[in-house]
Amino acid sequence: MARTREVGTLWIGGPLSWMEQLCLKSFVDKGQKITLFSYEDIPNVPAGVIRRDGRDILDTEDFIKYEKKDSFALFADYFRIHMIHQNPGLIWVDTDVYCHRPMDYDSDYVMGFELAGGRRVNNAVLGLPYDSAILRDMMTFMEDRYAVPPFIKDSQQVEYRAAAAAGTPVHVSQQPWGVWGPMMVTHFVHKHRLLDRVQPLEAFYPITFPDRLRFLRRSKVVDALLSPLTTALHLWASNKRELGLAHNGVPPTGTYLADLLDHHQIAAHAAPLTGRGKSVFDAGLVAAVPLEKVARFADVGGHAQSVALAGWGRWGCAIDLVDIDKRGEWRSEPSRWVAAYRTFLTDNGVPFDQINLVAKAADVVPAQLVVNLSGFGDTIRLSRGAALFDALSAPGGCVITDMRKGWGGYPFWRPRGSTDLLSTRDDDGTEVNRVLVTLTGDAAAKSTPTPKTAAPAASPAASPATPGLNGENWADIATELAGKDGFYRDSGDHAMLFIKRSDTLVVTFDNLDLAMEKREDKRPWGFAFIEKQGWSMLGVTAAGWTWFRDPWVYDQFDDLKKKGFFKRFKRVVFYGASMGGYGACAFAAACPGADVVAISPQSTLDKTLVPFETRYKTAWDRDFTGKYGDAAKVSSSAGRVTLLFDPYEPLDAGHVARFTAKNVVKLRAPLLGHRLGSSLQQMGILSPIVLAALNGTLTEAEFYQKLRARKQFGRYQKELFKRALDKGHPDLARRMGRWVLTHGGNRHIRKAMEKM
Structure with a gap:
């Protein structure tokens, strides 16, 4: 007589979507008992599902995530092992596993291969003897959250051991996806010689992850791939991305998923797909x-x-x-x-x-x-x-x-x-x-908003006294910010604001027009970040695109140097982007030994030195000679000069190539464009990179590790896709496009793929 089995699962993250409702209800409708564990009330659980408090298994508030994907899958991996250990005979199923027919396996070993070849074991369906050696091994492995997994790539193991030796071990939340999931399960199945206990591909994964979009095709396409061995069918929650981005969150009529919804009487509109990982x-x-x-x-x-x-x-x-x-x-x-x-x-x-x-x-x-x-x-x-x-x-x-x-x-x-x-x-x-x-x-x-105040006809650039959108005056703002311990100076075309806080000074360079009209806080570039660190700040602003080429600015830096202003600070860093990056590199000459952090900087706009430069025509006639003129040369007296740039932006790369001194560190950020700072900000990595750079601790290895986040960044994806096409590799572009569209979506790539 077949053994009656029960299954259990976990949900964290608010109301269920129709996909979770469908999968849970499928077990109820097929007569297989299913228990849903949770740590909060869930308002839309299908009738017949048994409810239990997750604290019965793990009494914790530490819901550990895969940080790069903002996913609770890591905690679910941890929870399932403990659920199996504490509930003999209970089979774990993910909330995206559909009951094709009840599972009646006699053995406590219930797991399946997820790819052809008989090697990789998935854990979306997992049953193990509660007192087995493999289960104990996995529990022991997961107790050390800084362990170096023996099953990841050799190069990663070397990297992780080096980090641990340096006192900065890599936490499991920063490790590869599946490190407590399929990767770990596969490793220990092989170690304990349990391959003969693993169900064939047809049992749970007849449609593999690479082919998961078949669930969005006609039912006959899916039915043809199922067999009498198929029981619990993994629908792959990653399909949510495709559904959410291409089908308004609802499976198209006539597809396998749509037919399942009809069969189990689940209304998709009542439980919409709201997101997947970082995709909303x-x-x-x-x-x-x-x-x-x-x-x-x-x-x-x-x-x-x-x-x-x-x-x-x-x-x-x-x-x-x-x-x-x-x-x-x-x-x-x-x-x-x-x-x-x-x-x-x-x-x-x-x-x-x-x-x-x-x-x-x-x-x-x-x-x-x-x-x-x-x-x-x-x-x-x-x-x-x-x-x-x-x-x-x-x-x-x-x-x-x-x-x-x-x-x-x-x-x-x-x-x-x-x-x-x-x-x-x-x-x-x-x-x-x-x-x-x-x-x-x-x-x-309701009222008509106050229009922007027009600049005087005689001056194309607004002066520092020009009011912002709400009538605020920069001179008043700056004077208030300076307080009694700082100072504010202005010449009409340029201004300097000093705010005293600590013995670290950051000197920034900015366009006042942007600060007053484009930023809600009406503050110079980098202000909030520098304030948060408690550092002193000297903000140099220009009323327009001047590149700070003004004798008044030179005189101010000469005066500060002469009076020993910079010597009051233990550490001085010059910081800016684009025009501000030029200013940071050029005027660092006023403080020999100071560090420089510049994003997409220019070296000069002197056409005899940079004939390739075709931008910024408004400043071509300015004088770029003198001791603060050619930033590539005068910055050689600085300490460390860190330049962040896109090597595929030819004009930016041309400027950076002119910085040849030994104190220069060039950090490449391919395909992120001239507005590199904005790109890094949107990727969520600008702050840690700049903080480390301003502290003088940023290493090339750390920078490139953080830059891996660009794989999920729309602009980078678009540029890489375009580059593949431009280089005559349409097949490569298609493969990349398919990956992008199933890992978060990209409007530009989607439209391009539709035309291919």
Whole structure:
């Protein structure tokens, strides 16, 4: 008689999506008992699933993650081993494992090969004897979170041992994916000679990870790959990325996953896919809305299908499709997206009469939730849609919108309510913010934002006294920041602000126009970072693109040097990017021995020295001679000069090549562009890199290790993809494109792949 088995799993991370609901309910519907462990209340668990507190297994608040992917899979790997140890006979299943038919294995060894070849064992389905030697070995291995795994690449083992010997061992959260999962299980299965206990590929993984997108094809494609040996079928949660980024979070009608949802009566719209790892899908935006009730939802431009479906699933609201062109004018005929939008909604259960086309001013009805993605304020100047938004936005409601700095979004929405940043993306080197606007309850609060103050006609660049968008004056701001222990000096075209804090001084160089008009805090570049470290700061600002080529600036540095200003500090570092990078390298000559950190710097704009330079024409006629002129030469008197640059940006690389002194350290960041600082910031690694560089502790090995984060960065992916095509390697580009689209998505690559 077959042995009746029970299975268990764990969920951390709020409500379940339809994929977890489907998998859990499949066990219930097939008559196999399943226990869901959790550490918090989960509001949408299917009926029939047994609930248990995760603290029954591990009483902890230490939910360890794979930091690079922001994933609790690492804790799940740890939890499953302890669950098996404490519950004899219980089989672990991941929450993306579907019950094709009940598991009735007699042996306590329940595991399967995940790839052809009979070597790699996955742990999505795992059963082991609770008192087995292999289980004890794995528990012992996981107790040391800084252990050097004997099963990773030899080169990584050497790197990890060197780090441990240097006193900086590599924590498991920073180690490769699967180090407590399939990699560990495979290692110990081989060590304990248990290969004969492993189920064949067909049991749990007839569709392997490389072929996982087959679940998004017709059912007959999947059914043909299953066999009588198939029991618990791994659906691969990585498919969430493809679903969230390409299919509005819902499996297309007629696909295997869609048929499973129908069979088990799971409504996808009621439990949308909100994200996967660091990828946040549009449907997840609904969770950010603080409103209990939404009677009407409006999508301006037709880019929020998944948000509309999730909103209807949450509130049962009417959905308005606002069809307006890029000039802010109503269209005479419906746009092509309207029909496809309606079809998507009705195919997923939204009643036809709940969907309304807004095609003229008379159709506009105020909505409690307005969504404006990739539209006004991002790809279109918001001023063109201002009247529409005032008519469309209900007092006390919310707006979710994309904002590109300088395109009118913030000045328009701030007088109308509070703004909360939801996410940030890079679009060809430009930062775009996704923002939740919570409107005031009073419609009269709407007002026309104060326009920017125009610069005097006689001067193309604003002076340091020019007010910002809200009337703030830089001289007043700087004087207040300097306080009684600092100083502020200005000449009209340039200014110096000194703030005293500690015996470390950072000298920065910036364009005041950017500080006053592009930054919300109206502070010089790097200000907040330097303040956080408690360092003193000397901020040198220019009212325009001057490259600091002004006798007044030279005289100020000469005066500071003469009076021994720099000698008051134990450590002095000159820091800047682009024009500021030039300033940092050039004026470090005023403090011999000071370190320099420069991002994408120029060496000079003297055309006799850099005839290749075709940018920055406004400064070509300035004098780049003298002791602060050629940064590549005068920086030779500095201490360490650290230059960060993209070697594939030919003009930047040409400037960096001119720095030939022995004190120069060149750190290459390929395919991240001239706006390297912005790219590193968006990757989340600028702060640790700059901190180490300013402290003088940054090594090349540390820099390149952190730079590995670029693999998940959109701009790098786009440039690498383009480079593969430009070099005549379309197959390589396709392979890379497929990897990107299943590990987070990239709009540029997706569109390019569609044309290939």
